[in-house]
Amino acid sequence: MAEEAQSESNRSGGTDEGGESLVAEARGVYVMYQGCWLRPRAMQSVKLVQEHFKARPDDTLLATFPKCGTAWLKALAFTITNRFDHAATSDTHPLLTRHPQDLVPFLEMPYRQLHPIADLEKLASPRLLATHMPITLLPPCVSSLGCRVVYLFRDPKDVFVSLWQFTSKVHTEYTIDRAFELFSEGLSPYGPIWKHNLEFWKKSIAESDKVLFLKYEEMRAEPVKHAKMLAKFLGVPFTEEEMRCGVVEGAVHLCSFDKLRSMPVNSSGVTDRIDGVPMENSSYFRAGKVGDWANHLTEEMSKKLDAIVEEKLRGSGLTF
Numbered sequence: 580m581a582e583e584a585q586s587e588s589n590r591s592g593g594t595d596e597g598g599e600s601l602v603a604e605a606r607g608v609y610v611m612y613q614g615c616w617l618r619p620r621a622m623q624s625v626k627l628v629q630e631h632f633k634a635r636p637d638d639t640l641l642a643t644f645p646k647c648g649t650a651w652l653k654a655l656a657f658t659i660t661n662r663f664d665h666a667a668t669s670d671t672h673p674l675l676t677r678h679p680q681d682l683v684p685f686l687e688m689p690y691r692q693l694h695p696i697a698d699l700e701k702l703a704s705p706r707l708l709a710t711h712m713p714i715t716l717l718p719p720c721v722s723s724l725g726c727r728v729v730y731l732f733r734d735p736k737d738v739f740v741s742l743w744q745f746t747s748k749v750h751t752e753y754t755i756d757r758a759f760e761l762f763s764e765g766l767s768p769y770g771p772i773w774k775h776n777l778e779f780w781k782k783s784i785a786e787s788d789k790v791l792f793l794k795y796e797e798m799r800a801e802p803v804k805h806a807k808m809l810a811k812f813l814g815v816p817f818t819e820e821e822m823r824c825g826v827v828e829g830a831v832h833l834c835s836f837d838k839l840r841s842m843p844v845n846s847s848g849v850t851d852r853i854d855g856v857p858m859e860n861s862s863y864f865r866a867g868k869v870g871d872w873a874n875h876l877t878e879e880m881s882k883k884l885d886a887i888v889e890e891k892l893r894g895s896g897l898t899f
């Protein structure tokens with residue numbers, strides 16, 4: 580308790596010293612690995628990916644900072660690329676019986692004891708895979724082979740709130756204030772968020788044919804337009820005939836927040852997906868809103884995070 584009080588008092592000063600004590604306090608929870616904050620189990624998993632994952636030229640990687648809409652992107656990319664085998668309107672569509680998080684595997688998730696790399700090898704090409712790893716952690720084979728990458732960006736304030744709501748179910752040691760201070764220092768799984776965002780943003784500008792950079796808020800506003808964009812980038816553009824027949828709208832509807840959330844496979848049950856701790860399947864479908872941060876952050880918090888992220892992104896052309 581004394582240590583806790585000490586670190587609280589350091590932090591309230593808002594000085595560099597406060598920042599340092601925060602970082603010191605978070606060590607143990609997070610480790611810094613090649614410029615990225617990770618939980619220790621995730622670091623082990625990332626190392627395995629770096630050593631053993633073999634990319635294929637026709638792989639597509641769905642890359643996100645945690646809580647940016649990964650499950651949504653997985654559902655949409657899966658539905659679009661598999662629409663010739665599974666129509667979105669089919670009552671046997673895989674999304675009706677499998678959680679989107681399970682339909683597209685992560686490269687690096689350390690869950691279910693077995694590391695998934697051996698399972699990834701068994702998947703037929705072309706593979707749809709996902710990752711929360713920033714570019715600097717990805718094995719060189721991913722960029723050298725020129726695999727396609729779709730990156731989904733989200734307002735960091737909404738990311739923070741979503742992450743806090745999710746992780747507080749498991750890691751009850753942090754209050755929202757404490758988690759906010761850490762996030763503002765860049766301390767969160769796969770953080771700092773701005774570094775993650777910037778790496779993919781720069782890559783998407785340098786190699787626009789290989790990296791598609793999407794924004795959650797824009798997808799929310801115009802899902803049909805973005806589904807078409809995604810299909811084109813994935814090499815399976817919607818035909819005129821499909822567009823006339825409402826195939827795009829069908830895919831968007833199947834993957835919409837309300838539809839996914841209402842499916843029994845997503846609204847019930849628990850799965851071991853986070854640090855060996857069971858998580859409710861429904862926890863991946865909380866609010867699904869743009870701007871939900873306003874219901875959880877004080878004005879001071881939102882201004883602080885905006886200022887930090889704006890400063891970090893300045894000059895890059897990336898805005899939120």
Ligand code: PAP
Binds near residue numbers: 737835863871
């Ligand atoms: P992950 O990092 O654990 O993989 P991820 O799927 O990236 O989680 O993010 C979950 C967020 O996406 C949740 O946001 P919220 O907490 O602000 O509500 C979740 O509600 C949102 N989400 C899930 N599915 C959809 C969807 N179909 N449309 C829009 N947002 C969605």
